[in-house]
Amino acid sequence: MPESKLKSRIQLPWNSLGLVAVLIVLIIFFGTMSEYFFSAVTFRTLVNQIPALTVIAVGMTFVLLIAGIDLSVGSVMALCAAVMGILVIDHQAPIAVALIGALLMGLACGTANGFVSAKWRIPSFVVTLGMLEIARGGAYLVTNSETKYLGDSVGFIGSPIAGLGVSAALIAAILVVIIAQWVLSKTLFGRYMIAIGTNEEAVRLSGVNPLFWKVLVFALAGLLAGLGGIFQLSYLQSADPNSGIGLELAAIAAVVIGGTSLSGGRGSVVNSFLGVLIIAVMQAGLAQLGVSEPSKRIITGMVIIAAVLFDQFREPLGRFFQRK
Amino acid sequence: MPESKLKSRIQLPWNSLGLVAVLIVLIIFFGTMSEYFFSAVTFRTLVNQIPALTVIAVGMTFVLLIAGIDLSVGSVMALCAAVMGILVIDHQAPIAVALIGALLMGLACGTANGFVSAKWRIPSFVVTLGMLEIARGGAYLVTNSETKYLGDSVGFIGSPIAGLGVSAALIAAILVVIIAQWVLSKTLFGRYMIAIGTNEEAVRLSGVNPLFWKVLVFALAGLLAGLGGIFQLSYLQSADPNSGIGLELAAIAAVVIGGTSLSGGRGSVVNSFLGVLIIAVMQAGLAQLGVSEPSKRIITGMVIIAAVLFDQFREPLGRFFQRK
Amino acid sequence: GSEKEAEDESSTPKSQPVRVALIMKSLANEYFINMMEGAKAHQLENAEKYELIVNGTKNESDLAQQVSLVEQMMAAQVDILVLAPVNSKGMLPVVKRAIDQGIVVVNIDNRFDQDLLQQMGMSVPFVGPADRAGAKLVGQEVAKYLKAGDEVAIIGGLPGAYNAQQRQAGFEDAMAESGLNIISIQSADWESAKSATVAAAMLSEKPNLKALLCSNDSMALGAVAAVRQAGRTGDVLVVGFDNLSAANDLVQSGELLATIDQHGDELAVYGIEYALQILHSGIIPENIITPVDLIVAK
Amino acid sequence: MLLRIKKLNKSFVVPVLKNLDFELHEGEVHALLGSNGAGKSTLCNIISGIHTADSGSFEYCGLPYTPNSLQAAEALGICMVMQELNLFPTLSVAENLYFRSMSDRFGIVQHQAIQRRAKKALQTVGLNYIDPAQPLSQLGVGQQQLVEIASVLQRPIRLLILDEPTSALTGPQIDLLFEQIIQLKKQGIGVIYISHRMDEISRIADRVSILRDGELVATKAVADISTDRMVQLMAGDESTSIDMKESIDQSHLPNNSILLKVENLTRRTKNQSGGDSGFENISFNLNAGEVLGIGGLIGSGRTELLRAIFGADQAHKGCIRLASDGFKTRRIMKSPADAISHGIGMLVEDRKSQGLLLSHSVSKNISFAILDSLNKKLGVVDQSAEQDLAESMSKKLSIQCDSMQQPISLLSGGNQQKALLARWLAIDFSILLLDEPSRGVDARAKNQIQALIRELAAMGKAILIVSSETQELLKVSDRIAVMSNGRLAGIFKTTELSEEKLLEASFCFYSSEDNQSKLANARI
Numbered sequence A, B: 001m002p003e004s005k006l007k008s009r010i011q012l013p014w015n016s017l018g019l020v021a022v023l024i025v026l027i028i029f030f031g032t033m034s035e036y037f038f039s040a041v042t043f044r045t046l047v048n049q050i051p052a053l054t055v056i057a058v059g060m061t062f063v064l065l066i067a068g069i070d071l072s073v074g075s076v077m078a079l080c081a082a083v084m085g086i087l088v089i090d091h092q093a094p095i096a097v098a099l100i101g102a103l104l105m106g107l108a109c110g111t112a113n114g115f116v117s118a119k120w121r122i123p124s125f126v127v128t129l130g131m132l133e134i135a136r137g138g139a140y141l142v143t144n145s146e147t148k149y150l151g152d153s154v155g156f157i158g159s160p161i162a163g164l165g166v167s168a169a170l171i172a173a174i175l176v177v178i179i180a181q182w183v184l185s186k187t188l189f190g191r192y193m194i195a196i197g198t199n200e201e202a203v204r205l206s207g208v209n210p211l212f213w214k215v216l217v218f219a220l221a222g223l224l225a226g227l228g229g230i231f232q233l234s235y236l237q238s239a240d241p242n243s244g245i246g247l248e249l250a251a252i253a254a255v256v257i258g259g260t261s262l263s264g265g266r267g268s269v270v271n272s273f274l275g276v277l278i279i280a281v282m283q284a285g286l287a288q289l290g291v292s293e294p295s296k297r298i299i300t301g302m303v304i305i306a307a308v309l310f311d312q313f314r315e316p317l318g319r320f321f322q323r324k
Numbered sequence C: 001g002s003e004k005e006a007e008d009e010s011s012t013p014k015s016q017p018v019r020v021a022l023i024m025k026s027l028a029n030e031y032f033i034n035m036m037e038g039a040k041a042h043q044l045e046n047a048e049k050y051e052l053i054v055n056g057t058k059n060e061s062d063l064a065q066q067v068s069l070v071e072q073m074m075a076a077q078v079d080i081l082v083l084a085p086v087n088s089k090g091m092l093p094v095v096k097r098a099i100d101q102g103i104v105v106v107n108i109d110n111r112f113d114q115d116l117l118q119q120m121g122m123s124v125p126f127v128g129p130a131d132r133a134g135a136k137l138v139g140q141e142v143a144k145y146l147k148a149g150d151e152v153a154i155i156g157g158l159p160g161a162y163n164a165q166q167r168q169a170g171f172e173d174a175m176a177e178s179g180l181n182i183i184s185i186q187s188a189d190w191e192s193a194k195s196a197t198v199a200a201a202m203l204s205e206k207p208n209l210k211a212l213l214c215s216n217d218s219m220a221l222g223a224v225a226a227v228r229q230a231g232r233t234g235d236v237l238v239v240g241f242d243n244l245s246a247a248n249d250l251v252q253s254g255e256l257l258a259t260i261d262q263h264g265d266e267l268a269v270y271g272i273e274y275a276l277q278i279l280h281s282g283i284i285p286e287n288i289i290t291p292v293d294l295i296v297a298k
Numbered sequence D: 001m002l003l004r005i006k007k008l009n010k011s012f013v014v015p016v017l018k019n020l021d022f023e024l025h026e027g028e029v030h031a032l033l034g035s036n037g038a039g040k041s042t043l044c045n046i047i048s049g050i051h052t053a054d055s056g057s058f059e060y061c062g063l064p065y066t067p068n069s070l071q072a073a074e075a076l077g078i079c080m081v082m083q084e085l086n087l088f089p090t091l092s093v094a095e096n097l098y099f100r101s102m103s104d105r106f107g108i109v110q111h112q113a114i115q116r117r118a119k120k121a122l123q124t125v126g127l128n129y130i131d132p133a134q135p136l137s138q139l140g141v142g143q144q145q146l147v148e149i150a151s152v153l154q155r156p157i158r159l160l161i162l163d164e165p166t167s168a169l170t171g172p173q174i175d176l177l178f179e180q181i182i183q184l185k186k187q188g189i190g191v192i193y194i195s196h197r198m199d200e201i202s203r204i205a206d207r208v209s210i211l212r213d214g215e216l217v218a219t220k221a222v223a224d225i226s227t228d229r230m231v232q233l234m235a236g237d238e239s240t241s242i243d244m245k246e247s248i249d250q251s252h253l254p255n256n257s258i259l260l261k262v263e264n265l266t267r268r269t270k271n272q273s274g275g276d277s278g279f280e281n282i283s284f285n286l287n288a289g290e291v292l293g294i295g296g297l298i299g300s301g302r303t304e305l306l307r308a309i310f311g312a313d314q315a316h317k318g319c320i321r322l323a324s325d326g327f328k329t330r331r332i333m334k335s336p337a338d339a340i341s342h343g344i345g346m347l348v349e350d351r352k353s354q355g356l357l358l359s360h361s362v363s364k365n366i367s368f369a370i371l372d373s374l375n376k377k378l379g380v381v382d383q384s385a386e387q388d389l390a391e392s393m394s395k396k397l398s399i400q401c402d403s404m405q406q407p408i409s410l411l412s413g414g415n416q417q418k419a420l421l422a423r424w425l426a427i428d429f430s431i432l433l434l435d436e437p438s439r440g441v442d443a444r445a446k447n448q449i450q451a452l453i454r455e456l457a458a459m460g461k462a463i464l465i466v467s468s469e470t471q472e473l474l475k476v477s478d479r480i481a482v483m484s485n486g487r488l489a490g491i492f493k494t495t496e497l498s499e500e501k502l503l504e505a506s507f508c509f510y511s512s513e514d515n516q517s518k519l520a521n522a523r524i
C-alpha cells in the first residue's frame, strides 16, 4: 500500500488535480453560502492579500524538501519590514536602498539559520526556533516596538495596478512561484534538494557536499521571507514589529496541504501555491459569512484536514482524467 | 563522522550530562546576575510552574519518537481546562467527575488525531494543526469566550503542599516522567515506539501493526494534554479559553533541546524534562533580571541554540566522566 | 490583614530602597512601551526613592506567563507590584497571594473583575482609563458622519480578552445611541494582517458598509489597507484605539477618522506613585479613572 | 603497479584491519575474499576515501597517495560500487545515473540528453527495457543494483572497486557484468572485486587475497588455489571442506501433506512508462517438509509474489488457502501481522530499507518479531530472555559482532543478513518465505543457512525460497518454480533440472524481441 502510494505520487509529481478540486469545491461552497462572494472584487481583493504568504511558502517548500524546517519566517519577515521601515522613515533612505536593506537582512538571517544548522548538525527546528525569537527581538529593537507608518511611498508595490486590478507584488509572487518550480524540476539545484531530502548520506557518497546546498536553501528561504516582508509592508503601508506572529504555521500548512512531505524529498512549488490559495479562500469565505469566532475556528480546522484527505483521492481522479 | 556520532548517541541514549551542565551554567549565570535568584523561594516557585508543560512534553516526546508531531496540545489543554471549568461552575459537578471529564476530552482529541493521521495516512502535522483550530474553537464555545473562575475548589492540586513546598501537580508530573521513561525503556510499547520511528516499514513487515501503536501514542499525548489542562487550571484557579497559545512550540522546543529527534526513533523522556527545566529557568531568570523585551527575546533565542550546541559536547563530556 | 502587614513593613526603617515591579500585558506593543518609558523616566527622577523592574508577557493573552511573572517577582521580594493584568479574573488568585505576602498591589490599565474581587474579600486600588467610555467616544465621532440606520461593523480583539469586550461594549453603546446598525462583529486577534483579511471580506460582502470600528490601532491599520485596496477610501470610515504613532499619522492624513489616546505613559507613573503613597502612609486612595482623549485630524 | 598499500591499520572500537599489505596491478582483477566481517568493505572504503586509515602507507600509480575524501579519490579515477545501495528513489533512473553530471554549465538539467545517454548506459548492463524517465523506486532491488553499477561505469575510471555487485543479480546479468569487467581489464584498469559466490572468483579474478579477522592470510594467483582451499583459509579451519553439492541431506522425501495452496494469485500494476510489473495467475501447492525454490531473472516478479502471499502488498486477484482450516477459506492476507498469525513468516529482500532497525542493537533486532511473547508482566520486556535468545541465535548462525548490544548498523552486511534471518527463525512458523536469504553471506555461513533450511524442512516446515544464485536453488530446493515476466513458466523437480533448462524457462514469457536481446545478452 504505502509503496504503491509513493509510486504514483512520484509518477505524477506535479499532479495538482486534487488540490484544484478542493479549491473549486470551496469556492462553490462559499459562492452559494454568501451573496457577494462570487464576484470579481472578492477575488481581486483575495489575490492581492496573498503575495507575502506565497513567497514565504515557496521558501518553505524548499526547506521542507531538504527535510528541514524554518520556524523563523514570520519573525524574519517582520524584521525585514522593520528594517525597511526605519530606513525609509528614520534615515530617509531612497526606496531602492531600503528594499535592498530588507532583502539583505532576510538573506543574512536565512544564511545564519542554514549555516548553524548544517555546519554544526543542529536540528533546523531548534536553530530556526532560536532565530524566531532573535529576529522578533531584532524587530522590536529597530522599531523601538512602534509601528512605523510609511504611507504611499511604498504603496505602489502592493496596491492594485490601475486597469489590471492586481498588484505588482502579486505578479512578482507568481513569477517567484514559476521560477521556483522551474528551478525545482529543471535545474541541478532542484535535483540536489530532492536528493538531499531523500538520502543525504548518499548525496555525500556521490561526492556532492550537501552543506553548501543546505545553506543555500535556508538563505533563499530567508531572502524570500525578506521579500514577503516588503510585500506585507507595501500592502499595509506600515511596518509592524508584531506582524507575522504564527505565520510559520500558516506557511507550513499551505506547503503541506500542497502535498510536500515534512520528511523531505517530495514536493512541488505549484502545489504549495494552491495550498496558499486554499487557505486564503477559506479565510476570506469565512470572514464573508461572518460566522462566530468559535465556529470559524472549528470550520477552519476541519477544512484543513478535509483538504488533505480529499487530496488523497488525487490518484483515482488522475487516473480518471488520464483515461479520457 | 555522522555514523560515529550516531553510534555514541545510541550507546549513551539517556546521557543527560550535557543538559545538566547547561542547566547548571544557566543557574549560576542568573544566580550571579540577580540578587534574589539564588533562593529556595525562586526554585519552589519555578518548579511549581512547570507541571503542565512537563506532562505535555512527555506526550510530545512519545509523538516525536514515532516521527509524528502534535501541534494541538496547547488548544487541547485549553479545551480540557474549559470543560473542567464549566463542569464545576455551570453544572456543579463534583471535582472527580470534572477531572474525569477533562481527561476524557483530552483522550478523545488525541485519539481523533491519531486515528485520522494513522488510518488515512495524513501527515500528523496537518491533522493536529486542524485539531489546534478545532479545539480552540471548542474552548471558546464551551466557555462562551469567558474566563471561568473556579477558586480554591481545584486549587489543592496546584498549590504548594504545606511543609513540602511543592504542589501535588509537580509530584504527579514527576511521576509521569518516571513512568514514561520506564515505559519507553523497559516495555514492549516503548520498543515499538522507537522501532516505528526508526523504520515503520520494517515494523509492519515484522508483523506488528503500527496503526494501533500510533493511535495509542497520540491518544496518550491527548490524555497528557488533558492532565496538563487540569494542572494549569488548578495553578491558575481559573479556566481561560485563551490559555496555551503557542504552547506547542514551547513543548516541542523542550523535547528537542532534550535531544529527541524530530525524525523519530531517538529520544528520552528524562531529557525532555531537563529541556523543560532549562526553558523554565531561563524564563524565570530573565524575568528576575527584568531585561527589556527585545533583549529577552534575543537572549532566549540564543540560549535555545546554545543549549543544543553545547549538548553536542555531551560525548566528550561523557567520555571524560566515564574515564574517571 | 494584608494592609496591616504592609503598614508594618513600611514603618520598619529600611536601608534598601523600595523595589517596584511593573508587570504589563506585553512589552511588544507601543502602548505598553510608552507606559514603561514613562515609568522609567519617573524612576530616574526619583532614583533615591525606588528601584524598578519591568516585565511583560509575550502575547497579550498569556495568563500563565503573567502569573509566573508575578510569582517570580514575589520570589524576588519586591515591595510593590503595579500590574496591568492580561485577564481580569484569572490574575486574582496570584494577586491575593502577593498581597498576603505583604506586597502592595496596584491595578492599572485593565480593571480586575469587581464582583470576584469582592467575593474574594480584597480591594485593590485601580488607576486606569475607561476602555468602554473611550470606545463610546470614538463611536460617537463616527456617528457624527453617519445617519441613523447606516450599516457599520466591528473588528474586535482576541475573543475573551477583557479590554476587547469592554471596547466592543463601548462601540455598541455609541451605535445604539445614534441608531446605527451593527451588521457584523468579527475578531482579528489584535493583528493587522488578519484585520485586513476580515475587513476586505466585509467590504465585498456588505456593499453598504459605512464604517469599520476597530478595537485597536493595529487592526485599524489593516482595515485602512483593505479599504484602500477596495478603492473605498473616504466612503468607509475607520476608527481605532490606542493612538499608536502610525495611527496618528493616518489620522492626520485623513485615512483614519479617529483614535483614542489613553495616555499610557502616565498610567504607570500614577500607579507607582499611588503604590508608594500606600506603602508610606498606609492609606488606600480612591480609584482613579484617567482621562481618555479623542484624537482627530487637526 | 596501480595501487600498493603497506602496513594498513584501522580500528573502530576494536581493530578491524591489522598490518595489511595489498597490491593491485593495472589490468588485473583482484578478488578480496573473507568471511563476513573480515574487513573487506572497510579496506575498500579506505581506498576510496570514505574512511581514513589509522596508519599505513599508500602508493597510487607510483605516487604517494593519501585518500582523505571521496571526491579526491574520484578525481584520481578511483570509483566504487558500494555494498549497500546509495541511490535516490524519488529521482528518475537517468538522474540517478548521471547524478553529478546531469546539468550543463548553467546548472540546468539536460533531461533529454541524459535520457538519451542513459539508454545506452542501461544497455551495457542489460536493462534496455527500462525507461530512463521512470522513477528509480519502481525498480526491483536487482535492477537498482545494476543502475548503480552502470552509473559508476560511466565515469572515467582507473581503479574500480566492486563490493558484492552480484549479490542481487541472476546469471545473465552476471555474465554481462563480467563482459564489462573484461573490457575494462583490456583498457588497463584495475579492479578490486568482492563476492561471496566462490564460482565467480575463479571465473573472473586473476589473483585473490584472503582476509581473516582483518589480517591478510594469503595472496595467490587464482589458478594456483582451489576453491576448497580458499574457504579453508577464510575460515582458518583446516578441517573444513565445503562440498557444494553433497553437504545437504536430500534423502528424505517431502510427505504429501499440502500446507499452502496458491490459486491464480495476481497483482499487476501498470507503471507510467506503460510497462507491467508484478505477476499474474500464479498457482502452486506447497507441501510440508518441502523447500520450493523460485527461479527467474531479476524483475520477473518473484519478490512481489512473496510479498503478496505475506500480505505486505495486497493481491488483486486469486487467493491462498491454508491447511489449518482444511483449505476452506479463500484468503488474501490483509497484512503481515495477519500472515504471521497464520504461521507464515517472511525474510525481506532489501534488508536496509525493509528489515533492519538500523540504530537498534543486534539483540533488539533479533527479538523484534516475537517481542510480545517475551513480555513478563505489564508489557515489560524480559531482557534476559531476550539476551539469551539473541545469543543462542548468534551462535547458531555465527553472527560476528562485538556484543549483542552493538547497534546493528555497525555490523558487516553479511552479519546483518544473518541477524534478520535469526529474527524469523525465532518465531513459530509453519511456512517461511525467504527472499534472497544468503544475500551477502559468506560461503561457510551460506552453507550453514542452507543446511538450516533443509533442517527446517525435515522438521515438517514448508519453505519458499527466492534466490538469484542458481546453484543455491538447485542445492536446497526439492522443486523449483520458474517465473518469467510475471508468469509461471513451470514447476520442475530439482533432480530433473539443469542450469541451462532453468535459464531457458526464465526467458519463455518475454516478448520475442525482448527475448532475443536478453538471450543475446545472456550468451555474451
Ligand SMILES: Nc1ncnc2c1ncn2[C@@H]1O[C@H](COP(=O)(O)OP(=O)(O)OP(=O)(O)O)[C@@H](O)[C@H]1O
Pocket (backbone or CB within 6 Å): B003, D012, D013, D016, D034, D035, D036, D037, D038, D039, D040, D041, D042, D043, D083, D400, D401, D410, D411, D412, D413, D414, D415, D440, D442
Ligand atoms: N563504522 C563502524 N564502526 C564500528 N565498527 C565497524 C564500522 N564499520 C565496520 N565495522 C566493523 O568492522 C568489521 C569489518 O566490517 P566490514 O564491513 O569491512 O566487513 P566485510 O568483510 O565487508 O563483511 P561482509 O562480507 O559481511 O560485507 C566488522 O566487524 C564490523 O562490525
Ligand SMILES: Nc1ncnc2c1ncn2[C@@H]1O[C@H](COP(=O)(O)OP(=O)(O)OP(=O)(O)O)[C@@H](O)[C@H]1O
Pocket (backbone or CB within 6 Å): A003, A004, A007, D137, D138, D139, D140, D141, D142, D143, D168, D271, D276, D277, D278, D296, D297, D298, D299, D300, D301, D302, D303, D304, D305, D349, D468
Ligand atoms: N515498488 C515497485 N513499484 C513498481 N514496480 C515495481 C516495484 N517493485 C518492483 N517492481 C517491478 O516489478 C517487477 C518485478 O519485480 P520483483 O522485485 O518482484 O522482481 P524479482 O524477480 O524479485 O527481481 P529482483 O531481483 O529485482 O528483486 C519488476 O519489473 C520491477 O521493476
Ligand SMILES: [Mg+2]
Pocket (backbone or CB within 6 Å): D040, D041, D042, D083, D163, D412, D413, D414
Ligand atoms: Mg562488506
Ligand SMILES: [Mg+2]
Pocket (backbone or CB within 6 Å): D140, D141, D142, D302, D303, D304, D349, D435
Ligand atoms: Mg527480488
